[in-house]
Amino acid sequence: MSLTVDFARKKDVLLVRLVGELDHHEAENLKKEWQAILNMHNVQNVILNLQGLSFMDSSGLGVILGRYKEINAIGGEMVICSISPEVKRLFDLSGMFKIMKLVDNEEFALEMLGVAS
Amino acid sequence: MKNQMNLEFLSVSQNESFARVTVAAFVSQLDPTMEELTEIKTVVSEAVTNAIIHGYHEKQDGKIFISCTIDDGGMELIIQDHGLGIKDIEEAREPLFTSKPELERSGMGFTIMENFMDKVDVISSPDQGTTVRLTKHLSKNKAYCN
Numbered sequence: 024m025s026l027t028v029d030f031a032r033k034k035d036v037l038l039v040r041l042v043g044e045l046d047h048h049e050a051e052n053l054k055k056e057w058q059a060i061l062n063m064h065n066v067q068n069v070i071l072n073l074q075g076l077s078f079m080d081s082s083g084l085g086v087i088l089g090r091y092k093e094i095n096a097i098g099g100e101m102v103i104c105s106i107s108p109e110v111k112r113l114f115d116l117s118g119m120f121k122i123m124k125l126v127d128n129e130e131f132a133l134e135m136l137g138v139a140s
Numbered sequence: 141m142k143n144q145m146n147l148e149f150l151s152v153s154q155n156e157s158f159a160r161v162t163v164a165a166f167v168s169q170l171d172p173t174m175e176e177l178t179e180i181k182t183v184v185s186e187a188v189t190n191a192i193i194h195g196y197h198e199k200q201d202g203k204i205f206i207s208c209t210i211d212d213g214g215m216e217l218i219i220q221d222h223g224l225g226i227k228d229i230e231e232a233r234e235p236l237f238t239s240k241p242e243l244e245r246s247g248m249g250f251t252i253m254e255n256f257m258d259k260v261d262v263i264s265s266p267d268q269g270t271t272v273r274l275t276k277h278l279s280k281n282k283a284y285c286n
Contacts, residue, residue, distance in 0.1 A: 046185050052242065081189075082246070117236075117246060117251075
């Protein structure tokens with residue numbers, strides 16, 4: 024199963040929804056697409072919705088950390104939501120939630136960033 | 141009952157998913173839990189990715205070998221490449237260490253393998269390649285081991 028990525032924008036927030044499996048093979052494409060979107064639009068914050076992510080390994084951590092650094096450099100935040108216990112374990116192992124926020128779902132994430140409808 | 145399978149494939153990144161799904165299908169004979177299957181798929185993905193990125197520098201004509209042995213107690217997984225090898229194994233195994241930060245590597249590969257398996261042995265020498273040996277007891281069988 025490959026990876027499908029859906030990007031959406033709400034004011035200064037970029038919504039990234041990942042569906043499928045994120046490994047080294049998929050991480051390279053994801054990085055290119057994600058960077059292109061960040062450069063194209065005036066985005067300050069990112070919400071990463073992992074509801075449909077059925078598998079991830081350390082290559083996924085790398086690409087997410089890379090985008091976090093870019094957003095953080097311009098004073099933005101990254102909020103993770105709808106994460107499965109399996110994927111959360113990898114985030115916990117690498118201490119990702121010391122720098123990123125975790126919420127239950129997309130609605131809460133939008134609320135946290137002040138763009139809830 | 142003991143059972144074994146061997147795989148050989150090229151260092152092409154599409155094979156990362158092929159390898160983890162294949163090993164998971166083989167190990168399913170032991171009726172592992174979903175959590176154990178996820179752990180096994182993740183460590184296969186980590187070791188194969190290491191072989192492709194670090195062993196073969198993403199050249200697609202290297203060979204990667206996987207041998208998986210299962211018995212009543214659990215599994216042994218050997219993942220091997222004939223690539224560049226690791227100069228300092230201790231350093232490579234440290235959490236967050238990566239020799240390729242420019243590629244956005246997280247440096248968590250070996251840490252994940254150590255967390256998800258019972259034992260991780262790494263044998264490597266420069267220009268000879270790297271062999272990672274991973275062993276794991278599976279919970280259903282643990283009670284009968286002792």
